[in-house]
Amino acid sequence: MAERYSSFRAGSTRWFLQRITAAFLVVTLAFHFYLVHFLHPAPQITFAGSAGRFSVPAYFVTMVLFLAAATFHGVNGVYNALVNQGVEGTPLRAAKWVLGVAGVLLFVQGVRVALAFVGGA
Amino acid sequence: MSQSYDRGLVEDFGRWREFSAGMWAWLFHKFTGWVLIGYLFTHIAVLSSALNGAATYNSTLHGLEGLLVVRILEVGLLAVAVFHILNGVRLLFVDLGVGIGLETQEKSFYASLILTGLIVVASVPVFLEGGL
Numbered sequence: 001m002a003e004r005y006s007s008f009r010a011g012s013t014r015w016f017l018q019r020i021t022a023a024f025l026v027v028t029l030a031f032h033f034y035l036v037h038f039l040h041p042a043p044q045i046t047f048a049g050s051a052g053r054f055s056v057p058a059y060f061v062t063m064v065l066f067l068a069a070a071t072f073h074g075v076n077g078v079y080n081a082l083v084n085q086g087v088e089g090t091p092l093r094a095a096k097w098v099l100g101v102a103g104v105l106l107f108v109q110g111v112r113v114a115l116a117f118v119g120g121a
Numbered sequence: 122m123s124q125s126y127d128r129g130l131v132e133d134f135g136r137w138r139e140f141s142a143g144m145w146a147w148l149f150h151k152f153t154g155w156v157l158i159g160y161l162f163t164h165i166a167v168l169s170s171a172l173n174g175a176a177t178y179n180s181t182l183h184g185l186e187g188l189l190v191v192r193i194l195e196v197g198l199l200a201v202a203v204f205h206i207l208n209g210v211r212l213l214f215v216d217l218g219v220g221i222g223l224e225t226q227e228k229s230f231y232a233s234l235i236l237t238g239l240i241v242v243a244s245v246p247v248f249l250e251g252g253l
Binding site for chain 2 (some may be wrong): 019022023025026029030033037038041042043045046047048050067070071074075077078081102106109110112113116117
């Protein structure tokens with residue numbers, strides 16, 4: 001366990017971004033869980049309540065950045081899990097494109113949802 | 122950019138008894154990561170009901186939260202998220218060269234597991250409240 005077993009080559013851009021998004025997600029994911037499961041239990045979530053939270057610019061921006069970081073971290077993580085499993089060549093290139101497109105679609109849809117809460121969708 | 126490690130066939134159940142703490146940490150982090158990215162797509166799909174107006178959003182969320190199985194699955198999601206966060210913090214420290222010794226890494230992995238268990242158990246009442 002003392003050896004370095006990371007799927008990433010240390011120093012690469014994707015390695016660095018995975019760590020940066022991880023550090024950001026530690027805070028935002030914990031905040032998200034606290035806010036919509038403990039402070040406002042999920043059964044009590046309403047459109048009006050969500051709209052109220054999203055009307056605060058700092059919250060809106062934080063949630064969009066949260067979505068961007070989570071999407072990148074997840075998609076990049078899956079890609080590296082595939083590399084880790086020995087996938088290479090054309091299947092890996094295909095996976096890269098599928099994951100990239102899926103990630104962009106997920107982010108765009110998430111932003112549309114955020115805009116719906118502030119009446120902009 | 123990335124590199125591949127031959128960890129053998131993880132799906133070979135007989136090998137699980139031979140796994141070290143490091144192998145379990147790697148396996149749990151991968152598994153929880155897969156669950157979280159899968160959930161993220163589902164989460165945005167459910168929240169997309171907001172695009173059809175407040176009434177659709179409210180009825181969709183309240184309909185789902187009215188199901189006991191959904192609230193139980195949410196406890197599982199919390200467990201997965203908390204472990205991924207705590208083990209992730211451990212990995213960030215390891216990347217920074219902190220706690221890199223074998224014993225320290227094993228202890229911090231077990232600490233992540235125990236803390237996850239405590240947080241999840243303490244959170245069960247919050248998640249399961251409400252009628253069946």
